[in-house]
Amino acid sequence: MTRSRMLEGTWYDHPEYYDIAFQAYTQPEADFIEAACRKYCGFRVRRLLEPACGTGRLITALAARGYELSGFDVSQPALRYLRRRLARCRLNAETFEAEMSNFWIGQAADAAYCVVNTFRHLLTEQAAHGHLECVARSLRVGGIYVLGLHLSPLGGDKENSECWTERRCETEVTVSLRLVHTDRRRRIEDVQVCLMARRRSKELRLQDAFQLRTYSQRQFRRLLDSVPSLELCDVYDFRYDIQQPSALNDSAAYTVFVLKRRLPL
Ligand SMILES: C[S@@+](CC[C@H](N)C(=O)[O-])C[C@H]1O[C@@H](n2cnc3c(N)ncnc32)[C@H](O)[C@@H]1O
Numbered sequence: 230m231t232r233s234r235m236l237e238g239t240w241y242d243h244p245e246y247y248d249i250a251f252q253a254y255t256q257p258e259a260d261f262i263e264a265a266c267r268k269y270c271g272f273r274v275r276r277l278l279e280p281a282c283g284t285g286r287l288i289t290a291l292a293a294r295g296y297e298l299s300g301f302d303v304s305q306p307a308l309r310y311l312r313r314r315l316a317r318c319r320l321n322a323e324t325f326e327a328e329m330s331n332f333w334i335g336q337a338a339d340a341a342y343c344v345v346n347t348f349r350h351l352l353t354e355q356a357a358h359g360h361l362e363c364v365a366r367s368l369r370v371g372g373i374y375v376l377g378l379h380l381s382p383l384g385g386d387k388e389n390s391e392c393w394t395e396r397r398c399e400t401e402v403t404v405s406l407r408l409v410h411t412d413r414r415r416r417i418e419d420v421q422v423c424l425m426a427r428r429r430s431k432e433l434r435l436q437d438a439f440q441l442r443t444y445s446q447r448q449f450r451r452l453l454d455s456v457p458s459l460e461l462c463d464v465y466d467f468r469y470d471i472q473q474p475s476a477l478n479d480s481a482a483y484t485v486f487v488l489k490r491r492l493p494l
Contacts, residue, residue: 236435244310246426248284249395249402257469259290264471266340269373278338280329281347285311298322330356337369344377349441365458368490377485381443401427416443446477462487
C-alpha cells in the first residue's frame, strides 16, 4: 500500500527533490558556461559566481571541473543542502546568504551565470536593474554573465503547462508547472507547481505557487540599456550550441544571453 503525505513550505524548502527535478539540465548548462568562457573571455577563467544558486547543482559540477566557485541564495534549506553536498564530494566553494538584487562579493569573478528563469524571480524593474548592476560590479572587466530566461511572445500565446519526471536511485520526482494567470500591465505571471516524490511505498506531494516577471525581447533590451557597464555579446537558444548564436526575436523561447563587463565609461 502507498503511504501519501503532503509536504509543507515552498518547493525551494525541499532541495532534495528540486535538485532531482532539474538534474538533466546540469551537464549541458555546465558545458555551455565553460564554452562561453572560452569563446568570450580574453583570459583563462578560474573564478565563477552563481547568484541564486539554489541546491548548487551547477556549483558542484563546476567545482568538480576545477573552478573556484562562489554562490549565494536566500533559501537556507538550499544552502544547507549545497554545503552538505560539497562536504560529501570533498569540494570547496564559497556559499552565503544574500539577495539577488543587492549583493556584494569581495573578489571579482571572471564569469557569472544564472539560468532556468531564476532572474525572473525579481518582480520589479528596480530589482532587476539592481541585480545587473551588482553582477557588473562583481565581474572583472572582460568577464561575462551567462543569463538564461524565457522571453514572452508578442501575441501572448504561450504554452501554459509543463510536466516532467526525473529519477535518482530509488526516488522518482514528477513536477507539473502551470501558468495560471498573466497580468500584462504589471508584467507578472502566476505559476502553480505540483511536485510529487515517490520512493518505494512512500509518496510525498507539494503544492506551491510563485510569481515571475515577464520580458519581451524589447523589454529585456531596454533593461540592459539601463546598465551601460554590461554589453550584449550574443544570444543562444535552449540547444546550448556555442557554435550557433541565434537572433533575438519575439517568439516565446528560452533565451541565453551572454553579457560582457565593459571597461568603465
Ligand atoms: C529556479 S531556482 C534555480 C536555482 C539554481 N540557480 C539552479 O539553476 O538550479 C531559483 C532560486 O532562486 C532563489 N531566489 C529567488 N529569489 C531570490 C532573491 N531575490 N535573491 C536570492 N535568491 C533568490 C530561490 O531560493 C531558488 O533557490
